[in-house]
Amino acid sequence: MNIFSFRAHFGTEDDCRLHFKEQRDKEGVTCKKCGGSSHYWLQKKWSYECKSCHFRTSLRSGTIMESSKLPFLVWYKTMFLMSCTKKGFSTNELQKQLGMKRYEPVWAMVHKLRKAMGNRDAKYTLEGMVELDEGYFSVASKEIERGKGTRGRGAEGKQNVAVMAESTSYVDISHLVELHVTEKSDAKTTKETLKWVHIAISNAKRTLLGNYHKIKRKYLQLYLNEFIYKLNRRYFGDKLFDRLVIANITGA
Ligand SMILES: [Zn+2]
Structure with missing residues (x-):
């Protein structure tokens, strides 16, 4: 994906949220309260509701964005920038590209993404020689x-x-x-x-x-x-x- 197709697909906050929901549906949502995996989708609240215990799970809950106040669009832009080059960006450079006032939230977001990358790789084991x-x-x-x-x-x-x-x-x-x-x-x-x-x-x-x-x-x-x-x-x-x-x- 280049910057032009990114803009075309993810121009608004809702574009990103809808895409995120599609991906989350594919991975499956687990209820934190009862462990159930069947949910209704409450469009107005952007939340899932467990079919058995009615516990609600927001779209961010259980993901690395759970406690973040940053818009989905900012996360998506960051994920795009982090994945579009082999080399990557410093947090300073990302902050500049995102046009964010404060450094700390950008730093926290980037480090959460790096942690998730490590957690994903930890699921694989090396084989053979x-x-x-x-x-x-x-x-x-x-x-x-x-x-x-x-x-x-x-x-x-x-x-x-x-x-x-x-x-x-x-x-x-x-x-x-x-x-x-x-x-x-x-x-x-x-x-x-x-x-x-x-x-x-x-x-x-x-x-x-x-x-x-x-x-x-x-x-x-x-x-x-x-x-x-x-x-x-x-x-x-x-x-x-x-x-x-x-x-x-x-x-x-
Ligand atoms: Zn439940």
């Missing part, structure tokens, strides 16, 4: 995290991250697995056997470095969630946006 290594990512130093700015030296910390990838090479590495887990791999294994995991690590570093300034250690996982989510769905093309809407519904 799995490559494993670790990468060191630059993060803001502890001083900066505590709000005490430091410049130059000491402004940066390192966080190691374990990275796993399904191997697409046909080399039998089963006898080497112990070695990979316990020792640093030499240059040759790095180049050949751990090819995919290293491509992922270096691409992730480049993306994070290019887009964001001094990521805090405690948020690194969320930034990686977005990167990995998109990497795993790199052949989805236009469907990435639709998948992100479903992550919004089921990734809470």
